[in-house]
Amino acid sequence: MAGGRGYPSVMSSTVEELVAQLRDGGSRVTTARRLVLTALVKGADHPTAEELLVAVRALAPDVHASTVYRNLEELERLGVVVHTHLGHGAATYHLATEAHGHLVCEVCGATLEAPEDLFEAMAEGAKRRLGFELRPYHFAVLGVCADCASEAEA
Amino acid sequence: MAGGRGYPSVMSSTVEELVAQLRDGGSRVTTARRLVLTALVKGADHPTAEELLVAVRALAPDVHASTVYRNLEELERLGVVVHTHLGHGAATYHLATEAHGHLVCEVCGATLEAPEDLFEAMAEGAKRRLGFELRPYHFAVLGVCADCASEAEA
C-alpha cells in the first residue's frame, strides 16, 4: 500500500502506480489488466465484475469474462484491490486504498460508506468478549436507510 | 435431540405449533411442509436449503428441491422462519423464534451466535449519525475467530 510517489493525497492512485504494483508483485502487465485498473480508477464507485467487463470491452472488445475474474483475483492477491459483498448479487470491487465499510439498504439498495469509527465499539466488544476479530469490510451490514424508514412509517 | 414431549423449554416450538401458524396464515398443511418444519425443529443448527432437502427426503424421497425452496419462502412470509447469509454460499434457515446475529470466521468457517447487545452501540450510532436502521440478522458479520487468530500469529 502507500503507493506514495510523495503525494500527501487522499490515496487516489493512478493507473501507472498500480501497474508498478503489478510488476513489483512479479505479475505481467497486459492490456486486459491495464484496462481493468483503468476502469477501477476512472469508473463508477462500486463496480461489479460484470460492469468492469463492460468498461474493458468498450476499449478491447475481445476480452473474456473469465479474464476479468482472474485478473481481479490476482489483483486482490497482490493487495491492489479488494472486493465487498453488498447483500445479494454480485460482488463489487474497489482499490485497496479506498477500502471502507458499507451500509446497504435492504429496501432500495442504496449503499452508504460507513464512517471509520462506526464499527469500533462493536469490534472492541467482539474481541474482548469472544476473542473474535471483526473484519467489517468484506461484507456489508444490511439495514434500512433513512429515506425508506420514514417512508415505511407513512 | 430434545424429544420435547411437553418441555417448558426456552421457546422451542413444536412442529404442531408451527403447523398451526401455517393454518392461521391461510396456508395448507402438506407432508412436505410438515417435514421441512420437523427438520428445522429437530435438525442441526444452521441448515441450508440443501441440507433440509436431504432431511426431508430421508422420509419422503420424492420431494423436489424447488418445493423446499418455495416452502421456505412461504414460511418466511408467514414469519415462521428466517434465513441468514453466513458469508459465501447457501443461505441458512432457522425458526423465527431463534433469530440472532452471527459472527462467522473467514478462515475456518466457524459460526458464533452474537450476544444480543453486541450490535447495540453500532446500531445506535448508525441511527443517530446516518438515520440508518441496522438489521444485523440477515447477513452475518465476518471476521476471524479466536482460534484462527492465535494460529495466525504462530
Next chain:
DNA sequence: GACGCTGTTGCGTGCTGGTCGCGTTTTGAT
C-alpha cells in the same frame, strides 16, 4: 364420504455469478 375449488407439488428449464481446463498467444528476461 364424495365433490370441487384452489393452493401445492414434481419436473424441467433457465438464470446469475463465478470457476476450471485446455490449447494458443503474449510478455519480458536473456
Next chain:
DNA sequence: ATCAAAACGCGACCAGCACGCAACAGCGTC
C-alpha cells in the same frame, strides 16, 4: 531474436436458486 512461463480466449461446467406448467391433494361444503 529466442523462448519459458504467464496470461489469454474459449467453452464447459458448477452452485444456488427462480419459474411455468400440468397433475395432484388439502380442506370447506354438501
